[in-house]
Amino acid sequence: GALVYQYPRRTICKSGTSMRMECQAVGFQATSVAWYRQSPQKTFELIALSTVNSAIKYEQNFTQEKFPISHPNLSFSSMTVLNAYLEDRGLYLCGARKDSSAETLYFGSGTRLTVL
Amino acid sequence: QQKVQQSPESLSVPEGGMASLNCTSSDRNFQYFWWYRQHSGEGPKALMSIFSDGDKKEGRFTAHLNKASLHVSLHIRDSQPSDSALYFCAASETGGYKVVFGSGTRLLVSP
Numbered sequence: 001g002a003l004v005y006q007y008p009r010r011t012i013c014k015s016g017t018s019m020r021m022e023c024q025a026v027g028f029q030a031t032s033v034a035w036y037r038q039s040p041q042k043t044f045e046l047i048a049l050s051t052v053n054s055a056i057k058y059e060q061n062f063t064q065e066k067f068p069i070s071h072p073n074l075s076f077s078s079m080t081v082l083n084a085y086l087e088d089r090g091l092y093l094c095g096a097r098k099d100s101s102a103e104t105l106y107f108g109s110g111t112r113l114t115v116l
Numbered sequence: 117q118q119k120v121q122q123s124p125e126s127l128s129v130p131e132g133g134m135a136s137l138n139c140t141s142s143d144r145n146f147q148y149f150w151w152y153r154q155h156s157g158e159g160p161k162a163l164m165s166i167f168s169d170g171d172k173k174e175g176r177f178t179a180h181l182n183k184a185s186l187h188v189s190l191h192i193r194d195s196q197p198s199d200s201a202l203y204f205c206a207a208s209e210t211g212g213y214k215v216v217f218g219s220g221t222r223l224l225v226s227p
């Protein structure tokens with residue numbers, strides 16, 4: 001089956017500091033990875049979409065300067081939240097799909113970010 | 117305005133009952149639809165995908181899509197307490213990679 005692991009599950013950082021989160025696809029090759037943030041109100045915001053052999057596409061209100069993403073191979077992606085502030089808190093979800101066609105996204109359990 | 121709208125916001129059904137969740141898109145470019153379920157403390161898990169008009173049944177779950185009205189529904193028969201969760205409708209454009217999620221329906225199945 002398609003499994004996606006995210007690490008860490010929870011993290012707390014001080015305002016103005018940065019934290020890195022990781023996403024590992026197990027059992028399949030993740031040709032595309034989507035990073036989302038789920039707010040405390042449970043709504044989803046797409047941060048960026050990373051597809052192998054293509055540039056990472058960031059959504060409006062999200063930038064590479066704030067949320068740099070690395071997608072070095074077909075099983076791993078990481079994202080850093082730089083200079084985190086209160087409005088960055090939430091559950092960061094990594095969704096991976098098996099190929100580049102419109103197919104199901106498989107999500108990890110997320111990294112919950114708390115900013116003090 | 118959200119491109120994918122769900123109703124109701126919350127729903128309570130007795131164990132063994134039928135739960136019906138609705139989703140409407142405002143973007144005619146959306147051609148692919150999914151239902152995801154998220155239990156507390158977990159990430160969303162795909163329940164069903166539906167890409168063609170009509171019904172799609174998987175066990176106790178039946179999804180219905182009407183592309184003309186951009187409406188997709190999910191029906192859960194013989195609901196179980198373990199079905200209590202947040203349910204999200206998600207949609208994507210033809211051949212597109214971006215998946216847009218609705219705001220969710222919270223389902224509570226009481227024993």
